[in-house]
Amino acid sequence: MPDEINIRNISIKCGNCNTYQTLTAFSRRDEWNIYTYECENDTCDPSVTRTLVEVPREMDSFARRDPEWRGGGKHGEIGDGTLEE
Ligand SMILES: [Zn+2]
Numbered sequence: 490m491p492d493e494i495n496i497r498n499i500s501i502k503c504g505n506c507n508t509y510q511t512l513t514a515f516s517r518r519d520e521w522n523i524y525t526y527e528c529e530n531d532t533c534d535p536s537v538t539r540t541l542v543e544v545p546r547e548m549d550s551f552a553r554r555d556p557e558w559r560g561g562g563k564h565g566e567i568g569d570g571t572l573e574e
């Protein structure tokens with residue numbers, strides 16, 4: 490059984506403002522799923538502190554379980570719908 494990664498089990502914390510970043514976008518590039526996290530406060534400029542987490546698609550149990558997921562929004566809010574095929 491291959492190892493799996495569920496992005497929901499991973500916390501992304503900003504080293505600049507020391508708060509957790511919010512998942513704001515999801516995209517795909519080749520065999521990778523790319524999750525974008527940003528700070529949501531007045532301390533950081535998201536364009537500077539944005540984090541991209543790349544997960545091999547075959548290991549990504551989160552995207553596989555939610556194929557219709559379109560990314561973004563914390564606490565179940567609707568995101569900006571960013572999805573690149
Ligand atoms: Zn920050």
